[in-house]
Each structure stands twice: as C-alpha cells, then as structure tokens.
Amino acid sequence: MEDKRGELKKIIMDTKTLPTLPGVINKLNALSNNDKASVQEMAKIVSSDQVLSARILRLANSPSYGFYRVSTISNAMILLGVNVVKSLALSSSIFAIMEKNSVGLWEHSLGVGVAANLLARKLELPECEEIATAALLHDIGKVLVSLKCSEAEQEVLKLVRDRQIYMIEAERDIIDTDHAEIGGWLSKSWFLPEKLSEPISFHHDVIKSDNHRIKTSVVHIADVLIKASGFGNSGDSFVPVIQKVAWDTLKLNEQILAELVAEIEDKLVEVKNFSLEMMGE
Amino acid sequence: MQQIPIMLAKAGMVLAKDVFRGGVPAGMPICGKDTVLTDALITRLDQMDVQTVYVDGHPVWEEGGQSIEEMLQALDKRFEKCREEPLNSMLYDIYKAHLTKSMGGEGGR
Known part of the structure; x- marks a missing residue:
C-alpha cells in the first residue's frame, strides 16, 4: 500500500499541466479581444473554471514572480496581465480532451x-x-x-x-x-x-x-x-x-x-x- | 422558481426576477420581480427581445423533467446514510419543504 501512495504522490507532484473545458477558453478569448472588457468580467469567466483558476493562481504564486501570496483571481489577473492569462487560457485548450464524465x-x-x-x-x-x-x-x-x-x-x-x-x-x-x-x-x-x-x-x-x-x-x-x-x-x-x-x-x-x-x-x-x-x- | 421561454409564458404567472431589455442585466430594466404577467405584457416583452423569464413556482413541465414524487424519492436516497444525524435531518426537512414549495407553491399549475 505504501508504495502505491508514494507512487501516486510522485505522479501528482510531477503534474505540470491540467485539462480545462474549452467553452471557458472561447468566452475568455472573445472577452480579451474586446477593449471594453474589465478584469473583473474576465475574472468572473475564469472563476467558473476550476482548472484554469488553479493554473492562474499557481503562476501568480510561483516564486519566480516573487510577490506576496495571491489568492483571488482578479488580483492574479492584474498581477499577471491580461496577455499572460490569455496565453495561459489558450495553451490550456490543448486539453480540450476533458472527458464527458x-x-x-x-x-x-x-x-x-x-x-x-x-x-x-x-x-x-x-x-x-x-x-x-x-x-x-x-x-x-x-x-x-x-x-x-x-x-x-x-x-x-x-x-x-x-x-x-x-x-x-x-x-x-x-x-x-x-x-x-x-x-x-x-x-x-x-x-x-x-x-x-x-x-x-x-x-x-x-x-x-x-x-x-x-x-x-x-x-x-x-x-x-x-x-x-x-x-x-x-x-x-x-x-x-x-x-x-x-x-x-x-x-x-x-x-x-x-x-x-x-x-x-x-x-x-x-x-x-x-x-x-x-x-x- | 423556473426559467421558461417567453412563448410558454401565460397571463397570471408571477415574475420571480427582474426582466431586462434583450434579456441581459446590462439592458434597460423593463419590469420588476413579483409582477403578474398579462397577455399585453407578454407581447411587449417578446417585442423587446426578451427570450426567457423566471417565474414563481414550477408551472411548465419540461421534457425529461422529474415529478415532485420522483424528486422527493431522490432526496430520500441522497440522505439515506445520514438521516439519523440531527443536523442532517434538519437539512433534509428544509430541502423537502423547499422542493414541495417550489414545485407546487404559489404560481404553480
């Protein structure tokens, strides 16, 4: 049992990418092309997606940014900038394979x-x-x-x-x-x-x-x-x-x-x- | 509360939410919650691009929708393991009352 747990933990810690649902990506993309869209509006769309939220928070909190801990999506989006978030969202769409279940x-x-x-x-x-x-x-x-x-x-x-x-x-x-x-x-x-x-x-x-x-x-x-x-x-x-x-x-x-x-x-x-x-x- | 297409709205139904022009909150508010719908009002809403409205109760039966009996049965099943717990039992009663009210309560047909 112990190795199974250790093995699983290793797999998890290796995780670099997670899938996300493409509908969110499309909405976000449309919104980020619109000059009038506010960060709050985008944060609202992002917040509806657990995986994308997690990716954005992970990036905003990564040591390379060297900022204080960020825990809200809108703060993370202000910190990272709309373009970073957009590219993050786009790269996530590779994982459109999220299964039906x-x-x-x-x-x-x-x-x-x-x-x-x-x-x-x-x-x-x-x-x-x-x-x-x-x-x-x-x-x-x-x-x-x-x-x-x-x-x-x-x-x-x-x-x-x-x-x-x-x-x-x-x-x-x-x-x-x-x-x-x-x-x-x-x-x-x-x-x-x-x-x-x-x-x-x-x-x-x-x-x-x-x-x-x-x-x-x-x-x-x-x-x-x-x-x-x-x-x-x-x-x-x-x-x-x-x-x-x-x-x-x-x-x-x-x-x-x-x-x-x-x-x-x-x-x-x-x-x-x-x-x-x-x-x- | 149930969301229904404007074409299924009937005089006498009561709005459960404010209605905005074009059906988006950014649009101009047209009429408020608790307004009783009339045929004239429904025609006006239709002309103002409102596609759906929220009404009290559960007046329209939708394809694949569950009856109140089926819903209560599913509720019983979900609470099967925790009905004995006092807090969960309180929650069960609240949900049961809520389901009964929302399916048959005021505005229901």
Whole structure:
C-alpha cells in the first residue's frame, strides 16, 4: 500500500499541466479581444473554471514572480496581465480532451463555489472571494485522480456503486489516500496560500484545519448543501454528515440554513443554464 | 422558481426576477420581480427581445423533467446514510419543504 501512495504522490507532484473545458477558453478569448472588457468580467469567466483558476493562481504564486501570496483571481489577473492569462487560457485548450464524465464534477465544483460564496456573504465573513475560490477548487484532487490514474478511478467508482459507500472511503481503500489529501499535495506544490490549501485538504475533516477553520467550515457546509441538492455529480450519491465542528465554528442555525437553501436553489437555476451554455460551445 | 421561454409564458404567472431589455442585466430594466404577467405584457416583452423569464413556482413541465414524487424519492436516497444525524435531518426537512414549495407553491399549475 505504501508504495502505491508514494507512487501516486510522485505522479501528482510531477503534474505540470491540467485539462480545462474549452467553452471557458472561447468566452475568455472573445472577452480579451474586446477593449471594453474589465478584469473583473474576465475574472468572473475564469472563476467558473476550476482548472484554469488553479493554473492562474499557481503562476501568480510561483516564486519566480516573487510577490506576496495571491489568492483571488482578479488580483492574479492584474498581477499577471491580461496577455499572460490569455496565453495561459489558450495553451490550456490543448486539453480540450476533458472527458464527458467530468462535466458532472465541474458542475458540482461550480455549485459548491456558488454556495460557499452565498454562505460567506450571508455570515459577512471577510475574503468571500478567496472562500469561493477554495470551494471551486475543493475537489481538484478528483480531477487529478481521473487524469493521472484513470484505472484507480474506475475501481473507486465501482466500489462506491457495489458497496454503496462514500467515495472518500472507497478512495482510502483503493489508493490509500483520498482526493482531499491529493488536492492538498497539489496546492502545496503549486505554492497556493494556506487559506486555499487548508480548505482543499480538510473539507472532509474540518477539525484538522487549524489556521483557516472558518474557510474550511464554509467549504465543508457548501459541499454538503450541493450534495443535498443533487446538483452536478461529485461521484458521491450520498450526502455527507454535517460536521458539528463546522456548524459550531460558523454559528449556524436552522433559520440561516433555510434561507441559505432557498438562495442557493434560486442561484443554481442560473448556474445550470450557464453550464448548459458552456457545454454547447 | 423556473426559467421558461417567453412563448410558454401565460397571463397570471408571477415574475420571480427582474426582466431586462434583450434579456441581459446590462439592458434597460423593463419590469420588476413579483409582477403578474398579462397577455399585453407578454407581447411587449417578446417585442423587446426578451427570450426567457423566471417565474414563481414550477408551472411548465419540461421534457425529461422529474415529478415532485420522483424528486422527493431522490432526496430520500441522497440522505439515506445520514438521516439519523440531527443536523442532517434538519437539512433534509428544509430541502423537502423547499422542493414541495417550489414545485407546487404559489404560481404553480
């Protein structure tokens, strides 16, 4: 088992490129050719794509730029410049080979990003954009497993189906690690700031998050809510247990939750249309 | 709330979101949320290039759409492993109430 984990870690740490969905690229390209487009508008398009967001953040945070840690897409875009982002987006389109089955995961990630953003705003938390970014990237580990170890992924999905268990349990069984830990390795190797890497690493185990427990809690709750809603397809068919520590950290109550569910469901109607539009391109 | 093409809009339906000219938020606002649609208004919206509107409830059944019973069944299935947990059970009740309301509630047909 140990070598499997080590082997997997090596594969992940070697990762230089990740696939992204071409619809986003087209939109971004059209926008960057338009002189009137603002960075915020472009950041909005980029934020809808987990892989492209991650690539841009990785570049902005790479030691060669020598700046402070950057954790929002718009800051990264201002830092890097529109042309760099555009070329990054274009080079990503080589990876237009993203398979059909990742559309569900993409929708799930988008949904969790939306839910985390709404929750953070509702609780008037600082750094809502960072929280939304962390939420968008929270399952980046699954994208990696699917890309780099597609055989293991199939085994995991089969185990989930056969034994009707949570995906994270199946992952631990088969690859001796899980998508959260893999996402954590990846964010470290990309020098992402802790406020992004902690929620990615611990969204299934909030208590392990020390420095950014609030952000991790938001991502955890958002993940539960989107799974409860049945929006997208994370690979899990069951809603995870709400972790008490996350609930207490955010001081949630029934009324907040009920209002939040109504807001999220309204927003998801729009997200669904956006997602269909992207798929159609 | 449901998004429907303007051609399926009927008098009596209630707008769930503001409507803008050309259907984009950058366009001129035409009429607000909670407005009750009339035949004359629907014709006007159509002439102003509005292609879809958001209305309260779930008045139009779409191809491949699920019935409320199917939706509640799927909800039960999703919560199968965690219904015993007090917080999850609270969330389940909230979702059930939300689904019931959004499918059959005000403005529903």
